[in-house]
Amino acid sequence: MMNRAQAQNVIIEHAPAVLPKVNYLRLQNKKVLSVKHLYKSYNNHSPVLSDINFDLHAGEMVGVIGRSGAGKSTLLHVLNGTHPATSGEILDYPDVGMPRDVAVLRGRELNRWRSKCGMIFQDFCLVPRLDVLTNVLLGRLSQTSTLKSLFKVFSQEDRARAIDLLEWLNMLPHALQRAENLSGGQMQRVAICRALIQNPSILLADEPVASLDPKNTQRIMRVLSDVSEQGISVIVNLHSIDLVKTYCTRAIGIAKGEIIFDGNPALLTDDILHKLYGDEISQLH
Numbered sequence: 001m002m003n004r005a006q007a008q009n010v011i012i013e014h015a016p017a018v019l020p021k022v023n024y025l026r027l028q029n030k031k032v033l034s035v036k037h038l039y040k041s042y043n044n045h046s047p048v049l050s051d052i053n054f055d056l057h058a059g060e061m062v063g064v065i066g067r068s069g070a071g072k073s074t075l076l077h078v079l080n081g082t083h084p085a086t087s088g089e090i091l092d093y094p095d096v097g098m099p100r101d102v103a104v105l106r107g108r109e110l111n112r113w114r115s116k117c118g119m120i121f122q123d124f125c126l127v128p129r130l131d132v133l134t135n136v137l138l139g140r141l142s143q144t145s146t147l148k149s150l151f152k153v154f155s156q157e158d159r160a161r162a163i164d165l166l167e168w169l170n171m172l173p174h175a176l177q178r179a180e181n182l183s184g185g186q187m188q189r190v191a192i193c194r195a196l197i198q199n200p201s202i203l204l205a206d207e208p209v210a211s212l213d214p215k216n217t218q219r220i221m222r223v224l225s226d227v228s229e230q231g232i233s234v235i236v237n238l239h240s241i242d243l244v245k246t247y248c249t250r251a252i253g254i255a256k257g258e259i260i261f262d263g264n265p266a267l268l269t270d271d272i273l274h275k276l277y278g279d280e281i282s283q284l285h
């Protein structure tokens with residue numbers, strides 16, 4: 001597999017055909033998001049996220065770690081706009097034009113942002129009685145007219161792309177199967193296809209391997225890593241330090257709503273892990 005250093009000067013040729021080919025040289029240091037002094041409180045209680053600051057660059061694969069209740073899921077929800085920020089800025093850097101604060105978006109603009117900053121939820125959020133292909137196509141809804149989406153009319157182009165994505169993730173044989181009959185690993189792959197069909201520049205994944213066996217875990221992490229190598233920035237909440245060290249280019253450690261580590265996963269020392277997990281450290285792997 002090509003590593004990042006080798007990829008610097010070339011246009012990726014081994015890219016899955018379903019993802020747009022990108023030029024790493026152009027993308028490498030491209031800032032896609034800047035989070036500044038972000039706070040989040042629920043119901044006027046004390047903040048769950050306090051003064052969160054970080055920049056995100058194209059193609060990074062960021063593992064977010066921290067004990068249960070630290071604020072990892074909240075961070076993803078606020079970035080994607082599912083939960084409104086209490087204060088602070090989330091600056092999006094579009095390919096053309098000035099950065100804009102997506103934390104203030106509402107209505108249609110917010111929906112557009114949610115497509116650009118796709119999210120894979122822990123419980124997959126598939127429609128159980130619909131088939132796999134339709135579940136993937138549902139990702140296109142925000143870009144489809146209301147009438148067409150009401151009758152689930154999707155363009156040939158969308159269908160072809162959904163099929164390509166399913167093929168890439170070895171899910172094509174299940175395309176017409178109801179989502180409710182899939183295994184956890186298969187559901188997760190469908191959820192990834194549904195997020196990718198929106199052409200996101202950022203992909204957020206909240207504990208995507210929480211309910212998977214080791215083989216499916218490695219498979220899903222490999223897919224997310226491939227996605228990030230195509231220039232899409234991936235932020236993934238994980239409870240496994242091993243997975244962060246194996247697959248992520250960067251780790252962000254959160255404790256009580258504050259970032260206490262942001263850097264290369266190789267630099268996650270026992271001391272830092274102890275600060276992040278306290279006595280729960282013995283349960284980590």
Ligand SMILES: Nc1ncnc2c1ncn2[C@@H]1O[C@H](COP(=O)(O)OP(=O)(O)OP(=O)(O)O)[C@@H](O)[C@H]1O
Nearest residue numbers: 042043048066067068069070071072073074075237
């Ligand atoms: N919708 C909500 N309303 C009120 N409080 C919430 C809501 N969502 C999360 N919280 C609270 O915010 C805090 C952080 O929760 P969050 O789910 O972000 O943690 P987490 O790091 O993802 O934990 P876990 O590892 O268990 O998933 C917790 O105290 C939680 O109870």
Ligand SMILES: [Mg+2]
Nearest residue numbers: 072073074206
């Ligand atoms: Mg969580």
